[in-house]
Amino acid sequence: MGKLKIEDLDKISESVRKRISLREGAGKVKITVHMGTCGIAAGARNVMTAFLNEIEIHNAKDIIVVTSGCAGLCSKEPMVTIEYENQAPVKYIELNEEKVKKIFDEHVLHGKIVPEYALSIGSERIQ
Amino acid sequence: MEDLSLHILDIVENSIRAGARNVKIKIIIDKKNDLLNLEIEDDGKGMTQDEVNKIFDPFYTGQNKKTGLGLSLLKDSVEKAEGQINVFSKVNTGTKVVANFKLSNPDMIPIGDISETMLVLAISNQDVRFKLNHICNGNEFVFDTDEFKEARNDSLNFLKEVKNKLENYKKFLATIKGDLYGI
Numbered sequence: 035m036g037k038l039k040i041e042d043l044d045k046i047s048e049s050v051r052k053r054i055s056l057r058e059g060a061g062k063v064k065i066t067v068h069m070g071t072c073g074i075a076a077g078a079r080n081v082m083t084a085f086l087n088e089i090e091i092h093n094a095k096d097i098i099v100v101t102s103g104c105a106g107l108c109s110k111e112p113m114v115t116i117e118y119e120n121q122a123p124v125k126y127i128e129l130n131e132e133k134v135k136k137i138f139d140e141h142v143l144h145g146k147i148v149p150e151y152a153l154s155i156g157s158e159r160i161q
Numbered sequence: 162m163e164d165l166s167l168h169i170l171d172i173v174e175n176s177i178r179a180g181a182r183n184v185k186i187k188i189i190i191d192k193k194n195d196l197l198n199l200e201i202e203d204d205g206k207g208m209t210q211d212e213v214n215k216i217f218d219p220f221y222t223g224q225n226k227k228t229g230l231g232l233s234l235l236k237d238s239v240e241k242a243e244g245q246i247n248v249f250s251k252v253n254t255g256t257k258v259v260a261n262f263k264l265s266n267p268d269m270i271p272i273g274d275i276s277e278t279m280l281v282l283a284i285s286n287q288d289v290r291f292k293l294n295h296i297c298n299g300n301e302f303v304f305d306t307d308e309f310k311e312a313r314n315d316s317l318n319f320l321k322e323v324k325n326k327l328e329n330y331k332k333f334l335a336t337i338k339g340d341l342y343g344i
């Protein structure tokens with residue numbers, strides 16, 4: 035391999051920056067699916083694939099989907115936290131495909147919270 | 162847990178929480194020898210022997226926000242199907258979970274939709290390389306997220322490419338389902 039050029043360094047730092055921003059959630063919307071081993075992992079997986087289907091159908095960019103452990107409310111799973119840019123995180127509970135569609139259309143795409151499915155708004159952030 | 166694909170999701174989540182950058186999953190179905198062999202290997206932070214010794218205790222967890230049931234549930238499923246499970250681990254090197262099942266045992270859990278599991282894992286951990294080798298009676302399907310490296314900076318494109326590939330895996334899984342149950 036030849037010597038590194040400034041342009042190469044720029045390229046590297048650009049790609050690193052992109053990757054870091056992805057992980058830190060600098061996308062427009064971050065969807066966290068809670069996946070505790072609470073006997074209902076199947077539900078969490080279905081909810082996640084339902085969100086992925088919506089992303090694909092709507093060609094939605096800048097959406098990050100991650101998983102995290104149980105949020106301490108196993109009985110309310112499947113559960114997700116939605117963080118829309120510059121807004122407080124919102125937890126949605128007892129989800130199914132239909133609810134996912136509505137949350138996606140209103141909250142993920144347009145930043146409009148769906149209060150009837152929300153557990154709490156602006157509570158502690160979940161990693 | 163209802164099926165193997167959910168166990169795999171759960172065990173690989175352990176690897177992710179251990180900071181793995183590479184996760185290899187190998188599934189070998191060998192009908193002749195009546196055996197399903199599952200191996201999940203990661204390069205995460207690993208465990209001490211002390212930790213490994215406790216790993217099958219229900220409710221043992223090294224983390225908060227977790228229940229500590231993942232590995233003990235897998236052990237249950239394995240033992241019901243006259244199988245065996247072993248965990249090998251080395252600090253700062255990684256961990257390998259090896260399980261096998263007796264296919265013909267009436268309590269053998271269904272395989273489930275492993276393609277859904279791979280989709281969820283690949284999309285929610287785009288900086289981790291997943292490599293799955295699924296061998297069934299001599300036929301092999303390989304899913305390697307390194308194939309989609311180029312698309313990693315564009316998560317929508319990455320999603321589409323991964324989904325596309327996994328459609329083929331779904332077909333592969335449908336054919337082995339026939340194989341397994343003699344349909």
Ligand SMILES: Nc1ncnc2c1ncn2[C@@H]1O[C@H](COP(=O)(O)OP(=O)(O)O)[C@@H](O)[C@H]1O
Nearest residue numbers: 175176179222223224227228229230231232256
């Ligand atoms: N691949 C791994 N690498 C490092 N540590 C692991 C791994 N798998 C399991 N462990 C440790 O064993 C513990 C128990 O795992 P598990 O039974 O799946 O329960 P849980 O994930 O709910 O904690 C984990 O919390 C973690 O400390």
Ligand SMILES: [Mg+2]
Nearest residue numbers: 171175231232
């Ligand atoms: Mg676990």
